[in-house]
Each structure stands twice: as C-alpha cells, then as structure tokens.
C-alpha cells in the first residue's frame with residue numbers, strides 16, 4: 123500500500139519500468155508519450171529504473187527520495203549528456219556549471235534577485251502588463267501562447283537591460299529566443315548527436331539566432347561598460363557590481379555573458395508557458411474565473427495592478443500555483459551521480475542518471491487528491507499545510523532551486539491581474555490543446571477571445 127508519509131527506515135520499493143524492449147529499452151515509450159509513460163511509474167515503486175538505450179536511468183517517485191537527490195548537489199550534480207549539449211549554447215553559467223563552481227556563481231548572481239531588486243524589476247512588469255492588457259481588440263481572437271511569450275520576453279529583456287537599446291533588444295530576443303529554445307531541445311534529445319551537424323535549414327536558423335543573441339548580449343555588455351551610469355537598477359548592473367563575500371572575486375565579461383544567456387533561456391518561456399496554461403484552465407473553470415475576477419475587482423477597483431498589490435492578490439497567486447502544479451514548465455530535469463551512492467536502498471554507480479519530474483510528482487493521487495482537478499484553493503494556507511513536504515516542486519529544490527522563482531511569481535501575478543481586470547478570456551469551442559513536453563511543458567498555439575468585462 124502506497125502512502126505519502128513514511129518513516130525514513132522503511133523498505134523502499136524498487137521496480138523496473140514495464141514495457142522495455144531488448145535494445146531500445148524504454149526509449150520509444152519516452153519518445154512517444156513521455157508524460158503518460160512517466161506518470162504511470164509511481165504505481166510501480168518509489169524508485170523506478172528504466173533504460174534509455176543501453177543506459178539505466180532512475181526515476182525517484184517518492185518526495186523523500188527526490189529531496190535526497192536535490193539537497194545533495196555534490197553527489198547528484200547536473201551532468202550527463204544533456205548538460206554537455208547545453209554548454210555550447212549556455213556557456214558556463216548557473217545551469218551548466220558543476221557543483222563547486224556553481225556555489226561561487228550562485229553567491230555572485232543571487233544579489234541580482236534580492237527583494238529590493240525585484241521591487242525595481244516590478245516597475246517594468248507593471249508597465250509591460252498594462253501595455254499588454256490594453257493592446258488587444260475586443261472579441262478579436264488572440265493566440266494566448268504568443269502573447270504571453272511576447273510579454274515575458276519584454277519583461278525579462280527590460281529587467282536585464284534597462285537602456286535605450288531595450289526596444290531593439292526586445293525585438294531581437296522575441297525573434298531569436300523561440301528558435302534557440304526549440305533547437306536546443308532538438309539537440310538535447312538527439313541520441314546520435316548528428317542532427318546538429320547536418321546542413322538542415324532548421325540548423326542554419328538555429329545557428330543564426332544563437333549568433334544574434336550572443337552579439338546582442340555582447341553589445342549590451344559593451345554599452346554598459348562604456349557608460350558611467352553606475353547602478354541602473356537592472357540585472358546587468360547587479361551582475362557587474364557583484365563581489366564574492368568569500369573570495370572578493372567578481373565576474374569576467376564572459377561569465378556575465380553566460381549568466382545573461384542563461385537567464386534569458388531559463389526565464390522567458392517557463393513563465394509564458396505557465397501563464398498560458400493558467401488562461402486555458404480558467405477558461406474551462408468558470409467558478410475559478412469568477413473568483414479571480416472578484417478578487418481583482420475588489421483589490422484593484424478598476425485600476426492597473428502595482429507591485430504593492432501582490433500580497434493581496436492571494437487568489438490570483440493560487441491560480442498560478444495550481445497551473446504550475448498541473449503543467450510545471452520544468453516537467454523533467456536531470457542529475458548525474460559523481461560517486462557511488464545509495465538511493466532508496468539501491469546502489470548507484472558514478473555516472474548514473476537520475477530523472478526528476480515535477481509533472482509526475484504533481485499528478486500522483488497519493489500526494490494530491492483528485493490530481494487532475496484544477497483547484498486553486500488547494501493552496502489556501504490551511505489546506506496547503508496538509509500537502510506532503512517536498513511534493514510540490516515547480517521551481518526545483520536544494521542549492522539549484524530556481525533563482526527566478528519570486529521574479530516569475532511576481533510577474534505572473536501582475537500579468538494575470540492586469541489582464542483579468544479588463545478581459546474575460548473566452549475559450550473557442552472545439553479548441554483542443556495538449557501539453558508538449560519540450561524544453562518547457564508548452565501548450566502550443568491557444569486561441570482565445572478577449573471579451574471586455
């Protein structure tokens with residue numbers, strides 16, 4: 123019998139995932155229907171072994187085992203083939219650095235995300251959310267995915283670089299980022315590593331978009347260094363000002379470049395995907411939509427939301443938290459063991475790949491009753507305290523927990539409130555979307571009709 127709360131001494135249940143084939147293992151199942159396949163595995167054990175080709179990989183399904191992996195970042199490092207393929211794109215920044223260097227980098231980048239800086243970035247969020255919510259035409263259908271991506275690209279670009287070059291940078295990022303994200307994902311899942319070398323139009327587009335993003339970041343860095351503005355209140359200024367408490371060291375231009383690229387790739391599509399899912403879910407749940415409208419009307423009384431309103435937009439935040447539970451943008455991430463270790467009573471040799479899937483965890487009926495139901499009030503304080511510790515991980519955990527969690531939550535709360543204050547987002551009957559497990563768990567195009575409220 124599976125239960126959520128179990129003593130540490132219990133006998134963990136191990137299983138090999140069913141359905142493996144002699145050579146391919148579970149690679150075909152993972153390739154075809156990764157979400158359904160992975161979500162079926164907790165029923166088999168607390169730690170499930172699968173094979174992707176010849177390599178065994180491990181999926182811890184119990185929150186306690188997942189915590190063990192996340193908090194022990196030295197033994198469970200971010201390694202393996204996926205990271206090697208990400209390095210030419212992201213360089214050596216927070217996502218790609220190994221354990222020892224990551225600690226130093228995190229000390230240097232963290233100040234850019236302190237509360238006082240977020241308050242400054244929130245001014246950009248307020249402006250951009252207001253601009254987005256006033257740009258639509260009543261009853262003219264929009265692609266919500268496209269709009270949310272444009273919004274989060276503008277917010278992130280302007281929070282990173284608050285200069286006169288911002289409008290150009292925004293357009294360039296909006297154009298290049300989706301191409302780079304899509305290409306990076308294709309490379310990440312290509313076991314042959316040949317795809318990237320073929321003379322395909324898609325590869326040329328990817329190379330061009332990546333080169334343009336790199337040039338843009340270099341120009342922003344040169345521009346900052348040439349100016350004597352000091353602290354402009356943007357992320358770039360914070361990265362230049364950062365000094366390591368332990369060593370007194372600062373970041374080189376190349377390191378700053380790599381962090382900026384990392385922030386662009388980690389911060390834009392994730393928040394946009396979750397916002398898109400939130401609108402999709404609200405469109406199918408009139409009661410939740412009505413509760414959102416009621417809160418926004420009461421707190422804002424018809425004006426645009428401000429950063430200071432965020433704590434009072436509690437239902438709005440619960441809507442976003444629940445969208446993150448059902449459709450966590452980071453649906454799968456990996457760790458690789460750096461030494462022999464033991465997980466759930468099983469010996470893992472060095473170089474073992476471990477998969478962490480917030481999607482699997484968040485849809486486990488043992489952890490979340492009626493897991494498929496969109497119920498923002500799960501996150502009411504009195505109900506949220508019943509949720510098993512470590513079972514809700516939209517932002518990961520341990521020392522590599524998302525550095526942009528508060529940034530993303532603030533941005534999403536302001537975006538939902540600004541739009542819900544003006545519009546009712548009506549679904550178009552017959553519209554079918556399904557989650558696309560790519561770099562983020564995206565929705566693809568989602569057409570909805572904005573109706574004035």
Ligand code: HEM
Pocket residue numbers: 200216217228278384385388389390392393396446450451452455456515516517518519521522523524525526527529530531
């Ligand atoms: C709703 C939006 C977001 C979600 C769901 C999300 C999710 C995550 C998750 C799960 C991780 C951990 C991955 C791992 O452990 O391997 C992560 C890391 C990271 N995220 Fe986010 N993220 C979001 C928004 C943002 C934003 C807005 C930014 C920046 C502006 C950002 C920047 C980063 C960075 C730099 C890392 C690497 C942190 C490190 O290793 O120290 N994310 N994110």
